[in-house]
Amino acid sequence: xxxxxxxxxxxxxxxxxxxxxxxxxxxxxxxxxxxxxxxxxxxxxxxxxxxxxxxxxxxxxxxxxxxxxxxxxxxxxxxxxxxxxxxxxxxxxxxxxxxxxxxxxxxxxxxxxxxxxxx
Numbered sequence: 001x002x003x004x005x006x007x008x009x010x011x012x013x014x015x016x017x018x019x020x021x022x023x024x025x026x027x028x029x030x031x032x033x034x035x036x037x038x039x040x041x042x043x044x045x046x047x048x049x050x051x052x053x054x055x056x057x058x059x060x061x062x063x064x065x066x067x068x069x070x071x072x073x074x075x076x077x078x079x080x081x082x083x084x085x086x087x088x089x090x091x092x093x094x095x096x097x098x099x100x101x102x103x104x105x106x107x108x109x110x111x112x113x114x115x116x117x118x119x
Contacts, residue, residue, distance in 0.1 A: 001113040002053060005044030005060050008106050012037025012099065019095035030091070033099045036067050054117075061110040064103045071100040 016034025023030050040060060047056035074096020081087045081094065 001057050001110060002044045002047035004106075004109065005047060005057065006041050007044075008102070009037040009039070009041030009044055011102065012040060015095060015098060015102075019091055023089070023091035030095065032070075033095060036063065036099075039063060057110065057113070061107060061114075064107040064110065067103045068100055068107065071096040071103065075100055 013034045014037075016031045016037060019033060020028075020030040040063065043056045043060045043063070047053045047060070074093050077087050077093045078097045081090055087093050
């Protein structure tokens with residue numbers, strides 16, 4: 001799971017950069033996925049050591065829960081964005097939605113990994 005965490009962190013960094021550039025680089029908050037991604041990548045790198053894996057992967061799962069709580073609001077406006085209706089910040093809605101969905105998938109994978117490790 002540590003390698004998956006590093007890869008997921010890299011994907012979040014890319015998402016943050018794409019969102020920042022795509023939104024016209026107007027606000028530093030567009031880089032929030034990148035900041036989360038850096039923390040995920042660091043946790044994944046540290047978690048490659050056997051003696052630190054359990055702690056770091058649990059911290060990564062906690063970070064995923066925090067990230068879901070922070071980005072879930074993007075999913076609320078996603079149907080309007082898909083329908084072509086006016087949304088105040090379309091890039092923010094898209095990036096938040098992608099981040100929330102990715103974090104949910106990551107969290108499910110982490111929980112399954114924790115369960116498998118206990119067997």
